[in-house]
Amino acid sequence: MSDMSRIDVRRWLPLLVVVLVALLAVPGWMEAQQQGRGRKYKPPPETCKITVTVLKGNTGKPLENASVVFHPLENGKDKGNMELKTNEDGKVTIDVIPVGDQLRLQVLAEGYQTFGNDYDLPTNEKVIEIKLQRPQKQYSIYENHSGNGGQQGQTQSQDSGKPQDQKPQ
Numbered sequence: 068m069s070d071m072s073r074i075d076v077r078r079w080l081p082l083l084v085v086v087l088v089a090l091l092a093v094p095g096w097m098e099a100q101q102q103g104r105g106r107k108y109k110p111p112p113e114t115c116k117i118t119v120t121v122l123k124g125n126t127g128k129p130l131e132n133a134s135v136v137f138h139p140l141e142n143g144k145d146k147g148n149m150e151l152k153t154n155e156d157g158k159v160t161i162d163v164i165p166v167g168d169q170l171r172l173q174v175l176a177e178g179y180q181t182f183g184n185d186y187d188l189p190t191n192e193k194v195i196e197i198k199l200q201r202p203q204k205q206y207s208i209y210e211n212h213s214g215n216g217g218q219q220g221q222t223q224s225q226d227s228g229k230p231q232d233q234k235p236q
Contacts, residue, residue: 112165115188117195121157121174124198129157133176133199137161140169140185166191174199 121133133153139146151159174182179199
C-alpha cells in the first residue's frame with residue numbers, strides 16, 4: 068500500500084509544480100484573490116476633536132469631576148451617549164464624533180445648575196467653554212414679579228374677561 072501512494076505522488080508532483088508556477092506567473096493573481104474576498108475596505112469618517120472646559124460661573128475657576136455627557140446626533144437622531152468626568156483643569160476631550168454631525172451636550176455637577184445645548188461640528192476641532200451657575204430660586208406665578216401689573220395669583224377668564232382667583236393645585 069505504501070508503494071501505491073508513492074507512485075501516485077510521483078505521478079502528480081510534476082503536474083502540481085507546473086500549476087503552481089503558472090499561477091504565480093500570472094501578474095496580479097494574488098491581489099485579485101484578496102480583493103475578491105470579504106467586504107471592501109471603507110475608511111472611517113474624519114472625527115472632530117471636542118474640548119469642553121467647565122468653569123464655576125461665579126469665580127471662573129475650573130470645576131473638577133463634573134459629568135460631561137455627549138449625545139452625538141446624526142440627522143437629528145440620537146446615536147447614544149458617552150459620559151466623561153472633567154479633570155483638575157475642568158477639561159474633557161473626546162475625538163470620536165464624525166465631522167458634520169451634531170452634538171447635544173449636557174453638563175452636570177453637584178451644587179450647580181444642569182447645562183444643556185446643541186452644537187454643530189463643521190470642522191475637525193471644536194472648543195466649548197461652559198460656566199455653570201449656582202441654583203437659583205424657581206419662578207412662581209404666585210409671587211409678585213415686576214412687569215405683570217402686580218396681579219398676584221390672578222388670571223383672566225376667557226369667557227367673562229374678569230379676574231379669577233387661582234388656587235394652588
